[in-house]
Amino acid sequence: MKMKKVHGSGNDFFILDEKQLDKELSEEELRTLAKYVCDRKSGLHGGSDGILYITSGHDDSVVGKMRVINADGSEASMCGNGIRTVARYLSEENHLSSFKIETMYADLEVKKAQNIAPDVIAFDAEISPVSFMASDLKMNIDVKEKLFNEIIPTLSPTFKFSAVAVPNPHLITFVNHQELMGPELGRIAKYLNDGKNPIFPDGVNVSFVEVLANKKIFVRTFERGVGFTNACGTAMSASSLIYSLLYPEQTNFDDLIEVLNPGGMVNTRVHVRKNGSYWMSLIGNATFTAEVELSQDQALIGDFADVKWIETSEQAAYENFVGNL
Numbered sequence: 001m002k003m004k005k006v007h008g009s010g011n012d013f014f015i016l017d018e019k020q021l022d023k024e025l026s027e028e029e030l031r032t033l034a035k036y037v038c039d040r041k042s043g044l045h046g047g048s049d050g051i052l053y054i055t056s057g058h059d060d061s062v063v064g065k066m067r068v069i070n071a072d073g074s075e076a077s078m079c080g081n082g083i084r085t086v087a088r089y090l091s092e093e094n095h096l097s098s099f100k101i102e103t104m105y106a107d108l109e110v111k112k113a114q115n116i117a118p119d120v121i122a123f124d125a126e127i128s129p130v131s132f133m134a135s136d137l138k139m140n141i142d143v144k145e146k147l148f149n150e151i152i153p154t155l156s157p158t159f160k161f162s163a164v165a166v167p168n169p170h171l172i173t174f175v176n177h178q179e180l181m182g183p184e185l186g187r188i189a190k191y192l193n194d195g196k197n198p199i200f201p202d203g204v205n206v207s208f209v210e211v212l213a214n215k216k217i218f219v220r221t222f223e224r225g226v227g228f229t230n231a232c233g234t235a236m237s238a239s240s241l242i243y244s245l246l247y248p249e250q251t252n253f254d255d256l257i258e259v260l261n262p263g264g265m266v267n268t269r270v271h272v273r274k275n276g277s278y279w280m281s282l283i284g285n286a287t288f289t290a291e292v293e294l295s296q297d298q299a300l301i302g303d304f305a306d307v308k309w310i311e312t313s314e315q316a317a318y319e320n321f322v323g324n325l
């Protein structure tokens with residue numbers, strides 16, 4: 001079978017198109033494959049944060065469907081950095097520059113954007129639907145239906161958290177630089193993703209956000225099903241929304257926001273529809289780093305001895321972009 005190694009802001013994935021399989025994969029095999037391939041110690045060429053599995057869509061109104069399998073084999077409803085790379089893949093396969101991709105809960109608009117730096121190809125993806133409801137977040141927090149800028153005493157006596165589904169679940173707090181880089185993000189996120197805690201029994205993506213200037217934030221994320229990642233696209237979109245609501249004096253809806261992260265930088269825009277619902281544009285790199293060919297049977301037992309790995313030259317351009325930030 002063939003895969004592509006890709007990343008958005010250093011959040012790295014293997015794209016697996018079902019058309020490139022040696023034979024059909026069962027659901028259980030897909031999860032097993034993700035666990036073996038993504039493992040950072042024993043996985044394929046240093047592993048990855050997940051697999052983006054492409055299948056055909058529900059009808060001709062979409063060009064394909066993206067499923068997001070986290071490194072631990074769990075499935076997520078959406079991936080913001082991933083959908084940009086899937087958009088590029090489907091765009092090149094189908095010679096299209098603007099189209100829709102089916103995801104678990106919505107068909108999302110994607111379009112080719114201007115390169116964000118010399119030779120760094122970029123795509124713009126719709127992040128939607130947005131919900132603050134505890135039921136959509138699978139969040140149990142006393143009797144509250146929403147959590148917006150509030151202390152959760154069992155998590156921390158000082159941080160004020162907001163929870164939003166985009167549609168995967170995010171918990172966000174705004175912090176100073178020392179807190180951003182300190183141990184609290186890991187402590188809180190590990191607890192909330194332990195599968196036993198009463199607040200988020202299914203886990204949650206947790207982000208600490210620092211405001212750097214007007215329309216400029218830094219987002220550090222611990223992802224459900226993965227751990228610390230270089231960046232999380234849905235987290236940066238969700239953080240931009242909370243930033244717009246908490247700091248209206250710094251930014252207006254539709255404004256371009258610069259979002260820095262440990263793996264690079266993206267741009268976001270927060271929009272409001274006529275019916276009052278929010279959606280975000282997430283604009284950033286869609287980098288292909290390698291073409292991979294391997295035996296499906298061997299991959300399913302975690303044997304990557306006979307893999308053909310052909311690097312592209314795109315990573316150098318991306319590193320140049322990051323070096324100039």
Ligand SMILES: N[C@@H](CCC[C@H](N)C(=O)O)C(=O)O
Binds near residue numbers: 068076078223225234
């Ligand atoms: N890295 C992704 C999000 C992937 C899914 C997440 N770990 C979850 O379980 O919700 C992104 O860029 O959005």
